[in-house]
Structure formats: structure tokens, C-alpha cells
Amino acid sequence: MTGTLVLAGTPIGDISDAPPRLAEELTGADVIAAEDTRRLRRLTQALGVTTKGRVVSYFEGNESARTPELVGELAGGARVLLVTDAGMPSVSDPGYRLVAAAVERDIRVTAVPGPSAVLTALALSGLPVDRFCFEGFLPRKAGERLGRLREVADERRTLVYFEAPHRLDDTLAAMAEVFGGARRAAVCRELTKTYEEVRRGPLAELAEWAAEGVRGEITVVVEGAPEKGTEELDAAELVRRVRVREEAGERRKEAIAAVAAAAGVPKRQVFDAVVAAKTAGSAGIAGTAGTAGPGERG
Secondary structure (H helix, E strand, O other), rough: OOEEEEOEEOOOOHHHHHHHHHHHHHHHHHHHEEEEHHHHHHHHHHOOOOOOOEEEOOOOOOHHHHHHHHHHHHHHOEEEEOOOOOOOOOOOOOOOOHHHHHHHHHOOEEOOOOOOOHHHHHHHOOOOOOOOOEEEHHHHHHHHHHHHHHHOOOOOEEEEEEEEHHHHHHHHHHHHHOOOOOOOEEEEEEOOOOEEEEEEEHHHHHHHOOOOOOOOOEEEOOOOOOOOOOOOOOOHHHHHHHHHHHHHHOOHHHHHHHHHHHOOOOHHHHHHHHHHHHOOOOOOOOOOEEEEOOOHHO
């Protein structure tokens, strides 16, 4: 018989949040694959448990190479426990490759549910939580980061991101540029730890706050785009949204149509706003041969 792969959630801050089953699995596992073996040692000491199984490292740098070895252990009947530094394996942490490989071999995969920074931040944000999407970490390079944000500029579900503290100000500024400075958000810092803080407000204000420097583990929750007809946008905002879509590679005709549909306004209104901004030279949208004409306004 094949073994079992167990994904174990670990505390994201307060050690007393550890689920009781975590101690049982740590004691009974044949193999423990840990993102950081030193942190695993501190975890077992805090929980007062002694591991009997073989401990191996399993992190981003060796994940590809070590996965076949662990699959071999599972195929031989071992119970393999996978733990990361905090939270659930596979969620912006090592684990996906091993899970996929185990599933492909029809090896049983189960989990010990535990604390989640994503769900904790959502619950504390004060933003809608009935529908949300997790976007993980944004790219480090500014251009790639803006591109990724533009992909979800019209996403209506609440967005959740992880971010490093030293990049938080740049990320919030980019979000304000793409989503609009008035879009509501919450920055959740050091969740469940001594200095836990949840800072809520418009993106523009949060970006200004973060520019002073922020420390700790960060989760950012951002309000989704408003539904059609739920807001009245001024001409400048309509033009800004067209510009964002054009910079992402859309033709102006398609960008105007998409912005009009998302805002619940006639395409003519958006087209007129773009033409007026171009004439005034205030929108930064360069004229092209592909500019929509009156017959394309629908």
C-alpha cells in the first residue's frame, strides 16, 4: 500500500493557535519535510513534542529535486508530513509540486487545517468577503507589477496579496495608480502577533502612510472594482481607466468599450471624455491612427 501525504498548517504568529492534530502528526510521521528545519525545531520545542521520523529540508531552492525522493517514500508506504514556516503549505509556500506528483501517482493527500493569513486578513479587513481571489506576491519589478495589477483592474471580487514590508509603499502606490486612489483597502501587519495592526483606508492614504516605513509580515486586502452602475465616474477617471487598459496592450476602441461596460455608462460618454482630454493635452494619451471614429462609438 502507498503512504499518505499530510499538509499541516502551522501558526502564523501565536503558537497557541496550533491545531491539536499538528502535535500528533509531528510525533507519528515517518518523514517530515520542513521549509526551515531550524523553525521546525523551535516549533516542536514550543509544542513539547518529540519527532521520531526523518527530517529533511523542503524549500524553494530544492523543491524540484527533492520531490521525487519524497514521492518515493510515499510510494513505499511512508507517512510524509509537510510543514512550512507559517500557514498552509502550497499557499505561496512550497508544496504544490509534491501535491501534484502525489495526486498523479494516486497517493492519498490530506491536511491538518490551521491558521491562514489570507482568511484572517479577509475577516479583519472590513471589506466584502463573500467572493474573493488570492493573488499571492506581486512581481518585484515595477513594470511587471503594474502589468499584473492591470490584469485585475476590473475584478469585482475582493483581492488579497502578500507583500514584503520594504516593497509595501511601492506596491500600494502602484495599486492607487491602477485601481484609483479612492479604492478601499486594508494593510494587515503581524497578524496574531504582539504588535498586530490593521490599517484601513483609501489606497492613496495607505501608500502615503507606508512611505514612512513598515515592518513585519504583510497581507494586503483590496476592495474589488464596483459593479456596473454603482458609481458615478468623472471624465478624468474614465480617461484614466482607458489609459490603463491601453498601456496593458488593448486597442483604444476595445479599451473604451470595456471601460464603458464596467462603469455602466454609454460608450459615447467615455469616447467624448478621451477626445476632450486629448484636445486639452491632460490625459497623456497619444493620438494614433487607430483612434475610434464616430462610427465606432456604438
